[in-house]
Amino acid sequence: MRQTTIPLGRCIMLRLYFALVLASLTQPAGFGSLAGQELATGEFVVLSHSDVNLRAGPGLDRVIVGRSDKGTLFPLVGEAGEWYGIQMFSGVPRYVRKSLCYHLAPDQIIPGHRLELSSNHDSVAALTAAIAVETDRAAREAEIVLPLSLDAERHETLRQLLVDRYLLELFTEQGVQPAVYWLPEAAALRP
Numbered sequence: 001m002r003q004t005t006i007p008l009g010r011c012i013m014l015r016l017y018f019a020l021v022l023a024s025l026t027q028p029a030g031f032g033s034l035a036g037q038e039l040a041t042g043e044f045v046v047l048s049h050s051d052v053n054l055r056a057g058p059g060l061d062r063v064i065v066g067r068s069d070k071g072t073l074f075p076l077v078g079e080a081g082e083w084y085g086i087q088m089f090s091g092v093p094r095y096v097r098k099s100l101c102y103h104l105a106p107d108q109i110i111p112g113h114r115l116e117l118s119s120n121h122d123s124v125a126a127l128t129a130a131i132a133v134e135t136d137r138a139a140r141e142a143e144i145v146l147p148l149s150l151d152a153e154r155h156e157t158l159r160q161l162l163v164d165r166y167l168l169e170l171f172t173e174q175g176v177q178p179a180v181y182w183l184p185e186a187a188a189l190r191p
Helices: 008-024 121-145 152-174 178-182 184-189
Strands: 044-047 052-055 064-068 073-080 083-087 093-097 101-104
Touching: 064 152, 073 093, 073 178, 121 152, 121 184, 152 178, 178 184
Parallel strands: none
Antiparallel strands: 044 073, 044 101, 052 064, 052 093, 073 083, 083 093
């Protein structure tokens, strides 16, 4: 296995950034981890604006996990005031402002939403391999920034945040809706 090293200057910046990130990561009551669960409600949130911030918690003071564009679908997992809770890749709820998206019921899905896994076996195999690479990258970087032996809970929070960020980037590059990850027929994509 090839060892990845991060230059010292970047490592220090990452440690400082994630110290701030970890200090702001809290979940409101009722929004626990959803890791390992399949999409239960069948309801979605569709982004109605471009370059929408997806946050670690319901509030403008919460860390931005990633950004996504108009038309992107995420499974809906709940509401917190002016925020929708969405399910990303780690299974930990992330949040988007209600004013930047709309609710979509299962019977409102149309082909233009692209909520389907490719029927091309090679494409699915390549996506599965890329998911494994990015998930491993998140684990390695979390260990460099905040070793598991120092603080297991915060290490896991950081790893989950990095998984969400890296897999969102991957799915965006591949043109695959993030909500596809949680469809029952896509179970093979999930580690």
